[in-house]
Amino acid sequence: MVGTHGRVDAEAIGTPIGRRVVLGMLGLGVAGILGGARVQDALNTVLSPLEAADPTGLSQLIPAAGGFRIYSVTGSLPSSSPADYRLTVGGMVDRPLTLTLADLKSMAPTTLVKDFQCVTGWRVPMVHWTGVKLSTVLDEAGVQPGGAALRFESFDGTYTESLTIDQGRRPDVLVAYEMLGAPVTRQHGGPVRMYVAPMYGYKSCKWLSKISVVSKVEAGYWERFGYDIDGWVGRSNGRSDKATT
Amino acid sequence: MAEATKRPPEPASSPAAERAGVSDGALGPRRASSQATPKAAALQLLRFDVAERVVHWANAILFAILMATAGVLYLPPLSAAVGRRQLVVTIHVYAGLILPVPLVLGIVGRRWGRRLRSDLRRLNRWIPEDRVWVRRRGWRPERVTGLKQGKFNAGQKLNAAFTGGAMLLMLATGSIMHWYKPWPLSWRTGATFVHDWVAIALFFTITGHILFAFSDRESLDSMWSGNISRAWAKKRAPKWLDEELAKSRAAASRDAPST
Known part of the structure; x- marks a missing residue:
């Protein structure tokens, strides 16, 4: 079981499944980068109606299933009552x-x-x-x-x-x-x-x-x-989305 | 350092005892009870050395930061509650870039990386018992009682491989998302797609990893102390125990003539 010198034999025997898993994931990852946009479109088509009818909000947990995401650049959401608003x-x-x-x-x-x-x-x-x-x-x-x-x-x-x-x-x-x-x-x-x-x-x-x-x-x-000042949909920020006008 | 305190320096040609990792040094709280004889001290095996433990906990902290900031960026209610989007993005990006650093440092160290490299080789290689583990769905230990497993079971091997592959994927796709200018839009969308789904998978594997750790407290404790009992090894990693014992016997027989 033990090599007289060098590495212990027990470490070197067996099939290198770990390496295959990692390489397989990298292959899937490349496929996902190249083809994920199309899969995402298909997912959005399927999920958007579900999302619109989902009262629980759980569908928001699915990546880009549609719906608004709330971005705020400061600490808590600012608030102003309709009566005080100016x-x-x-x-x-x-x-x-x-x-x-x-x-x-x-x-x-x-x-x-x-x-x-x-x-x-x-x-x-x-x-x-x-x-x-x-x-x-x-x-x-x-x-x-x-x-x-x-x-x-x-x-x-x-x-x-x-x-x-x-x-x-x-x-x-x-x-x-x-x-x-x-x-x-x-x-x-x-x-x-x-x-x-x-x-x-x-x-x-x-x-x-x-x-x-x-x-x-x-x-x-x-x-x-770094975002473009003239932020036209589909004509800025290196994106080609369909125009919203 | 565990190995440094273990025994008087041996001849350079026989670091076998060091590799064997049979710890009779002043390590961990358990040692107090077994201080009486060197033989009793060997009831403890060195499972993870200092470098491995430092890498593990550095990874754990970085993963925690990444998952917390990811949640804030990704889940609308958390986004709304925390806000500060630019700061959260910055923390997430830096934590992501630092994530591979402890592991790489741990691997490249010629001396301190020896054990980590050795364990990574073990995690990579599957022995026939690992396939049995998968067939019997061995994540319930009672299903694989008596199975002659090595230092790591098939579940740990799969988890390590998945986590390693995921780290590479997250680094690559995260970089495309952050430095988006050179890439075509469809690649950016594809990278986001991969980043999202791998993140969800990581959430489940890491949660599982933590739950398994808490279901075997001795194993979890050894990630702090480095040591684990022979009794544990006999149950969970019998093949590894055999290797360690064989190595310590070999080392002892080499040492004997000189003492």
């Missing part, structure tokens, strides 16, 4: 505004039914959004000459986002107070959030508290970590 509009404007939720609701509402696409890959189809066109709010405040960009701030105290004025004036860019047919929940960025339909989710600032008109675009929170 949206300020300032910077290079003729009439700085402080709007309550009631003020926003008194402006002409717009409803959109569009997909929500996250830059990390998940997509929620046909989400109902209701709010005020951002262009309506901008017209109310009066953009001064030289005001070329917008800066959005969240009342989480950290998150910021940006758009050019032209992007912000698109008819599918909303200051949203309803989502999924109900007031925007705290998790989803309520009481009021942005919805920038043609762009990835990170462009739609949650817990919106302030819109400033500025002279040039300032990179937002995730953009300082």
